Amino acid sequence: MRQFFLIYAFLILLVVVVFGLRGCKTENTPLEVFPDMDRQNKFHEQGKTVFFEDGRMDRRPVAGTVPAVNYKQSEYGHLQPDNRFRENTYLATGRPEGAEAFGDGIPVEVSFAHMEEGRDLYNIYCAICHGESGNGNxxxxxxxxxxxxxxxxxxxxxxxxxxxxxxxxxTHGKNTMGPYGAKIRVEDRWKVVMYVRALQRAGAGAVEDVPEANRGDLGL
Ligand code: HEC
Structure with a gap:
């Protein structure tokens, strides 16, 4: 009997707790059992803050920022990279016009300045995997x-x-290597090819390639 009353009282309490206060207004902060991430100390777009001097949560773009061009191409067309390469199939694809097979030759000027750009791009994009010397390390x-x-x-x-x-x-990657066509511009990709060729030439170097007078520096 005692148990029955206890359970009865508990049930009444439960009903009152669950339904009893429905519709009542309160000034108190509601009890949050699972707050998830509802409230965060974060910046909202176009919000106010005392943190920055100008009082705006939004920061202005860094001076010289160029908008990422996609659906607004027409609006920002003048900021787009030069598209003239589209007229040159080999430059754009690595295959001569109408050919199935890949062509040979670097269709941008082979100069020291371009080689240096190729080196910089290689070190940015490729070296993390293929190594600075190209040996895959x-x-x-x-x-x-x-x-x-x-x-x-x-x-x-x-x-x-x-x-x-x-x-x-x-441009397209290969098997387990991802594509870099969207990251490196067409002409710049050829500069990377140029630098890869230089690495290969250096990697295949022999003692005979070093002038006799300098061979002592090799410590061989
Ligand atoms: C995230 C790692 C990674 C980066 C970065 C990377 N590669 Fe690769 N690359 C690979 C892997 C993995 C393979 C081997 C692909 C396979 O056959 O599975 C490969 C293969 C290659 C090959 C040989 C393709 C063939 O015919 O077998 C070339 C050439 C190459 N990469 C050049 C580059 C150049 C140039 C860059 C920089 C623009 C670059 N890779 C950036 C991982 C990478």
Whole structure:
């Protein structure tokens, strides 16, 4: 009997707790059992703050910022990269007009300045995987990062590929390598090809390539 009353009282209490205060207004902060991330100390767009001097949560773009161009192409057309490459199939694809096979040759001026740009781009985009010397020992190639398929660019199979094929690999990626066509502009991709060729030449260097007078520096 005692148990019955206890359960009865508990049930009444439960009903009152669940339904009893429905519709009542209160000034108190409601009890939040699971606050999730409803309230956060964060900035909202167009909000006010005392943190910045101008009182705005939005920051102005850094001076010289160029808008990312996509659906507003017509509006920002003048800021777009030069599109003239579209008229030159080989420059744009690595395949001569109408051909299935890749072509050979670098369709941008081969100069020291371009080679340096190619080196900078290679070091930015490729070296993390393929290594600064192209031997495939980039940081990401360490076993703990779990990317075991990275290859050396100095192997003869890749040295024998036509320039257009390397250009195509950069543009579209290959097997387990991602594409870089959207990140590196057309002409700049050719500069990377140029630099990859230089790395391959350096990687295949022999003692005979070093002038006799300097061979002592090699410490051989
Ligand atoms: C995130 C790592 C990664 C980056 C960054 C990367 N690669 Fe690769 N690359 C790979 C892997 C992995 C392969 C081997 C693909 C396969 O066959 O599975 C490869 C293969 C290649 C090949 C050989 C393709 C063939 O025909 O077998 C070339 C050439 C190459 N990369 C050039 C580049 C160049 C140039 C860049 C910089 C623009 C670059 N890669 C950036 C991972 C990367």
């Amino acid at each position: 980039g940081v990401i190639a360490q076993p703990r990062y779990g990317y075991p398929t990275i290859v050396s660019l100095l192997q003869s199979r890749i040295m024998e590929q036509p320039d257009g094929e390397i250009f195509n690999t950069i």
